[in-house]
Amino acid sequence: MMIGCSDTIMECKEAQKLVTKYIADDITEQELEQFMEHIQICKDCYDELEINYTIFSAFVQLDNNEDSSDDINAMLLEKLKASRKYIRRKKIFNHYRILIYIAAMIVLAMIILVQLGLWL
Template sequence: MNCLEARKYINDFIQGNWEEEQCESFLEHMESCKDCREELRITHMIYEGLQSLEGEQEELQLEKSYQNLIEEANFFIFQNHFFRGLRIVVHSLLFWAVFFSAWYSLYGFIG
């Protein structure tokens, strides 16, 4: 992801509109680009400030809120990777279960 794409995604990211690949690419870009990271922090600060003015938050804790946002996004990515891997394992086990069931029903137990 380049700076232009990252800056277009900042509002969606802050609002939690995450898609796995885009979110992962965005976070990688944020790690390496100081300017975009600063833009994310400023936009997040504005968003949180507006939320506190609307009365949706009792106390404004910008740094904690920012860290929570990043942690939640990283957990979202971890979850997606984990469940994708789990799905592959389950599909593989099902394949082998069906394969050996068919083998046994056709040829019986050879041992």
């Protein structure tokens, strides 16, 4: 563990284990949220992500025979931006989930009432 990381939600050891999972998109929502929080405040783990992502991208590009002139850093930033957006949307959804649930129930009740009204 690095100095300055001990007060974070997730420990560096944990975060660094998630680096490869994050790159491979093999990460749970909860892990993703904690991971994103951690790398936002922990330079060491962000560097770890950057290095791993660079290596990963180089391999993918070798595999696909693609032009490696793509800016890997920009690609990583895009990926992080998408993750942040995803988490934000998820949070908003969780916040309104009960309201959505109630609305769905009302709609369902109305459908049932209409059906009953047609049959009775």
